[in-house]
Amino acid sequence: MSDVFMDNTNYSAMDDNPNAYKKGLAVTAFILSLLNLLCCCWIVAAISPIGFILVIPAIIFALISLITKRGGKGLAIAALIIAGISLIVMIAMSVAFKPYAADIMLFAQNADKYIQDWDETHEVPAEFQKYNDPKFDQIWQSYNPPCQNFTEWYGEVWIPQMKQSMQAGKTSGLALAVS
Numbered sequence: 001m002s003d004v005f006m007d008n009t010n011y012s013a014m015d016d017n018p019n020a021y022k023k024g025l026a027v028t029a030f031i032l033s034l035l036n037l038l039c040c041c042w043i044v045a046a047i048s049p050i051g052f053i054l055v056i057p058a059i060i061f062a063l064i065s066l067i068t069k070r071g072g073k074g075l076a077i078a079a080l081i082i083a084g085i086s087l088i089v090m091i092a093m094s095v096a097f098k099p100y101a102a103d104i105m106l107f108a109q110n111a112d113k114y115i116q117d118w119d120e121t122h123e124v125p126a127e128f129q130k131y132n133d134p135k136f137d138q139i140w141q142s143y144n145p146p147c148q149n150f151t152e153w154y155g156e157v158w159i160p161q162m163k164q165s166m167q168a169g170k171t172s173g174l175a176l177a178v179s
Contacts, residue, residue, distance in 0.1 A: 022071055023065075023071040023072035023075065025061045025062075025064055025065040025072070026061070026062065026065040026073070026075040027072060028061050029057075029058045029059075029060075029061035029062035029075070029079035029080075029083075030075040030076070030079040030082075032054050032055075032057055032061065033054075033062075033078075033082035036051055036055045036058060036082075036083060036086045037082055037086045039051045039054060039086075039090075040086045040089045040090055040093070051086065051090045052090065055086055055087050058079055058082075059080065059083050059084075061076075061079070062077075062079040062083065063076075103127070107128075111162050112166075114159075114162075115162055115163060115166075118154070118159050122155060124150065124155075128154070132150045132151060136150060137149055140153040143157055145157075
């Protein structure tokens with residue numbers, strides 16, 4: 001009769017949970033949350049649906065990974081934290097920049113017209129005159145080069161930047177708005 005030696009020292013908790021090696025959802029959630037955090041650093045993406053499109057699946061995948069006790073618990077928790085921070089930043093930016101986002105998009109969609117009008121008249125369009133309010137002067141003075149008011153900033157910073165972007169081939173509205 002042969003002696004059978006059983007060694008139970010290699011037994012681990014992973015054997016109790018057949019899903020423990022399945023880390024795909026946690027990894028996916030983590031990657032989506034990082035991409036979303038990068039979108040938060042870009043103002044237009046943070047106030048557009050792009051950020052929300054990334055954050056919702058990141059949260060869902062992380063929660064499924066944690067609830068079903070799949071592997072990658074640390075990644076899933078990190079994804080939830082990063083996605084939560086991103087969500088808070090996106091909501092704050094959406095509230096803070098909502099009044100200005102429509103004007104940025106309006107300019108981006110009609111950039112050719114606004115540039116041509118500036119070249120002909122050197123006047124700020126009526127829809128952007130509200131930024132000539134003195135409460136905004138500190139913003140225009142913080143630019144490099146510093147500008148005294150919106151009209152100066154519009155003509156010396158914004159219009160040349162848009163012309164340069166258009167010449168470089170960035171003709172899409174969002175590229176023009178944030179370039």
